[in-house]
Amino acid sequence: MSYLVLARKWRPETFSQVVGQRHVVTTLAAAVRTNRIAHAYLFTGPRGVGKTTVARILAKALNCEKGPAEEPCATCTSCTEIANGKSLDVIEIDGASNRRIEDARGIRETVQYAPLSGRMKVYIIDEAHMLTREAFNALLKTLEEPPPHVVFVLATTEPSKIPDTIASRCQRFDFHRVAAADIEARLSEIADAEGMAIDEAALRLLAARADGSVRDAESLLDQLLSAGMEKVGPDDVAAVLGIPRTEVFLSLTDCIAARDTGAALKAFAAALDAGFDPGDLVDGLAEHLRGLLVATAARTSGGPVPPGQPEEQERPSASLTEDELVRLLKIAIDAQVQARWSTQPGFLLELALARMARMPRTLELSEVVRALEGARADTPRAASGGAPRDGGSSAVPPVGGREAAATASGPSGSGWDGVLTCLRTRKPALAAFLTDAVAAEPRGSDLEVHVPNGSTFHRQQLQDRGNMTLLEKAASDVFGRAIKVRLAFGETAVPQARSRAGTRGPEAAGSTDAVVKKVIEMFDGEITDSRRED
Numbered sequence: 211m212s213y214l215v216l217a218r219k220w221r222p223e224t225f226s227q228v229v230g231q232r233h234v235v236t237t238l239a240a241a242v243r244t245n246r247i248a249h250a251y252l253f254t255g256p257r258g259v260g261k262t263t264v265a266r267i268l269a270k271a272l273n274c275e276k277g278p279a280e281e282p283c284a285t286c287t288s289c290t291e292i293a294n295g296k297s298l299d300v301i302e303i304d305g306a307s308n309r310r311i312e313d314a315r316g317i318r319e320t321v322q323y324a325p326l327s328g329r330m331k332v333y334i335i336d337e338a339h340m341l342t343r344e345a346f347n348a349l350l351k352t353l354e355e356p357p358p359h360v361v362f363v364l365a366t367t368e369p370s371k372i373p374d375t376i377a378s379r380c381q382r383f384d385f386h387r388v389a390a391a392d393i394e395a396r397l398s399e400i401a402d403a404e405g406m407a408i409d410e411a412a413l414r415l416l417a418a419r420a421d422g423s424v425r426d427a428e429s430l431l432d433q434l435l436s437a438g439m440e441k442v443g444p445d446d447v448a449a450v451l452g453i454p455r456t457e458v459f460l461s462l463t464d465c466i467a468a469r470d471t472g473a474a475l476k477a478f479a480a481a482l483d484a485g486f487d488p489g490d491l492v493d494g495l496a497e498h499l500r501g502l503l504v505a506t507a508a509r510t511s512g513g514p515v516p517p518g519q520p521e522e523q524e525r526p527s528a529s530l531t532e533d534e535l536v537r538l539l540k541i542a543i544d545a546q547v548q549a550r551w552s553t554q555p556g557f558l559l560e561l562a563l564a565r566m567a568r569m570p571r572t573l574e575l576s577e578v579v580r581a582l583e584g585a586r587a588d589t590p591r592a593a594s595g596g597a598p599r600d601g602g603s604s605a606v607p608p609v610g611g612r613e614a615a616a617t618a619s620g621p622s623g624s625g626w627d628g629v630l631t632c633l634r635t636r637k638p639a640l641a642a643f644l645t646d647a648v649a650a651e652p653r654g655s656d657l658e659v660h661v662p663n664g665s666t667f668h669r670q671q672l673q674d675r676g677n678m679t680l681l682e683k684a685a686s687d688v689f690g691r692a693i694k695v696r697l698a699f700g701e702t703a704v705p706q707a708r709s710r711a712g713t714r715g716p717e718a719a720g721s722t723d724a725v726v727k728k729v730i731e732m733f734d735g736e737i738t739d740s741r742r743e744d
Contacts, residue, residue, distance in 0.1 A: 216432040217425045220400050223284040223293060225267055228260050229396050229424050230388035235264065237383070239280035242271045248381040250353050250362040252338075254369040255385025258423030261365040262302075264385075265334045266292055268363065269300045273328030288328055299328040305337040305366075314341070314348035321352060321360045331360050338364035339371035346373050353379045387422025390414070396424060397431050406435060408442040415447045418497065454486045459498035462563065463527035466538065471567040478563055488555040492562070496542040502527060503535040538566050625651075626659075628688040629681075636684065640677050643668060652693060657685055660698045672697055 222228045225235040234253075241247055251268075253261040270282035270289045282289050291297040303317070317333065325331045335341075341349075353362055353376065364380060366372060394413045401408045416434075420427035430451060434442055437450050448455045458481050465474035481491055510532060530538070545562035549555035626649040633641035649659045661672065671677060678695065685693035 215429070216400060216404075216435070217428040220428060221293075222260070222263055222267065223270075223289070224281050225264075225271070226281060228264060228267070230392045231260050231264065231385055234383045234385060235267075238264070238268055239271070242268075242278050243280040245278070247272065247361060249356050249360070250380040251364070252369070252372065252377055252380035252382040253363060253365045253385060254382065255367070256387055256422060257367055258420075258425030259385045259388055260424065261385055262334065262336055265332070265363040265365060266300070268361075269297075269330070269332040269334070272330045272332065272361065273297075273299060273325075278329070297328070299325040299330065300332045300334065302334045302336065305335050305340040309341045309345055311342065311344040311348050314345035318348060318352045321357055325359055329359070332363065333360065334363045334365065336365050337367070339366045339368045343373070346376050350375060350379070388424050389422075390417040393417040393420055393422075393424060393427045397427055400428065400431060404435060406431075406442065407440060408434070409444075411444040412442050412447045415444050419451065419453065452485070453490055454481060454484075454494050456498070458486070458491070459494055460525060460527065462495060463498065463502065463530070464525055466563070466566045467526040467528075467530050469567055471564050474563045474567045475560055478560060482556060488559055489549055492542065492545050492549050492555070492559045495559075496539065496546055499535060499539045499542055502530065503532065503539060506530070506532050506535060534569070537569060541565055541569075625688070629685050632684040632688060633681065637677075637680055640671070640680060643671055644681075652685075652689055655692055655694050657689075657693050657695050658698060659695055660700075662700070669699060 225239045228235050251265075253265060255261055267282065270284070270292050271280060272278055273288045273292065274282040275286035275288055276283050284290075284293070288297065292300050295302065301320075303313075321331070321333070323331075356362065362380070364372070364376070369377070369382075369384075394410075394417045397413050397416055398408075401413075416427055416430050419430060430447075434447065434450055437446075439446055439450075445455055447453075458477070461477045462474055465471075465477055478491070482488065541562050545558050549558050552558050626647075629649075630641050630644060633644070644659070644661070647659050647661045649657060682693055682695050685695055
């Protein structure tokens with residue numbers, strides 16, 4: 211006795227049994243009920259989603275002995291013959307092997323004959339996009355004005371290759387990829403009927419592997435049935451189908467989360483040694499990262515984790531943030547695309563894993579800003595905060611533009627900061643020229659202001675008599691006495707000024723370099739300083 215595979219044994223017999231194409235079958239059933247049948251249909255969509263099956267069901271509905279009926283009985287002679295492919299009134303043509311103009315002429319000649327036993331003759335042309343241009347041209351007139359007893363159904367996975375002159379003569383129905391949940395339900399129904407015990411995790415793995423194709427899913431289930439297992443789990447599915455187990459991808463993402471490039475490459479090498487295909491590994495890693503992203507996003511929003519998504523909270527990979535998972539998934543998808551055209555897909559995945567493991571931790575901008583504010587708040591206290599460690603008197607700190615704090619003795623807004631604040635209200639351009647300047651505490655009526663090297667225009671503006679008068683007036687108002695300002699230009703002027711003021715260098719003054727260093731230390735060196743990378 212010949213064995214009938216599940217995909218044929220469980221092929222839908224009525225519109226209501228079709229999985230995941232409700233928008234198509236509802237319209238077709240209504241068309242049969244109201245006797246508004248078109249002379250030509252174009253069914254498009256990916257493989258294994260029911261295009262040819264629905265075409266056969268339409269033929270049954272039109273020729274059923276109890277019809278025309280929107281739900282064929284599936285038991286009469288006409289329905290049985292169509293289901294078994296023996297009906298002389300339903301002609302199925304493979305467009306890949308009958309693509310020549312001579313084949314199209316043969317169709318054009320036979321359509322004139324009336325059906326032998328049914329009401330309608332139905333021509334089902336599968337893979338219609340494979341027909342030649344000449345064959346399509348030969349069918350144009352027949353498709354547009356066929357005899358009243360003829361219906362054409364063209365099925366294709368590549369609708370873009372169907373000429374517009376043909377498509378415009380057909381009613382088009384787009385079949386969608388079937389949702390994983392619908393595939394799982396269908397597989398569970400078949401497994402129960404076949405006496406096969408299979409858990410939900412295994413069904414999810416089969417549905418994910420089928421990638422929206424019911425026929426592919428049923429073929430995979432058939433393969434498991436052939437293995438003769440009494441109880442099927444996800445590991446059994448992976449073993450029989452030769453696909454990597456979930457633990458392989460969990461190990462890889464754990465190594466990535468730990469920033470351990472060596473461990474990630476070692477885990478990948480172990481997977482290759484186990485015989486897994488690099489393409490399957492990169493596809494599985496991308497799918498696993500997507501699952502982690504979906505689960506993380508669900509937890510962040512306070513909702514339940516979608517069924518079948520990773521929920522391991524104790525593993526290192528659970529610490530990955532949404533932003534990090536988005537970046538990791540982008541790397542994995544890029545590797546997927548490149549691997550399809552590469553002669554060394556394993557090398558590409560190794561490179562992708564190294565990039566993932568070396569990827570710096572993602573920080574929210576608000577987090578960095580808080581760290582910068584904290585660092586700036588700490589460094590002025592170090593510069594002006596109380597007595598020194600040796601118990602002696604505190605040295606007078608310098609007063610610097612945006613790099614330094616106010617003097618220890620003056621109130622808030624006093625000292626050099628007060629001078630700049632005053633200038634910003636009187637002449638903002640002059641204050642901008644002095645932003646990087648550093649000044650020591652005035653000695654009597656003299657105030658030394660040290661300016662790093664700038665452009666000639668920069669110097670000319672600072673040495674302008676009017677600007678100098680305005681600067682001295684602002685300094686006199688802030689310090690409460692007549693002040694004479696002396697400018698000193700040069701890269702060495704700033705550190706010399708700090709040295710004379712008795713400070714401990716730029717870190718005590720709260721310089722930008724000190725803040726960057728402090729932030730880097732706070733985040734364990736995971737923030738890179740772009741100036742150092744130059």
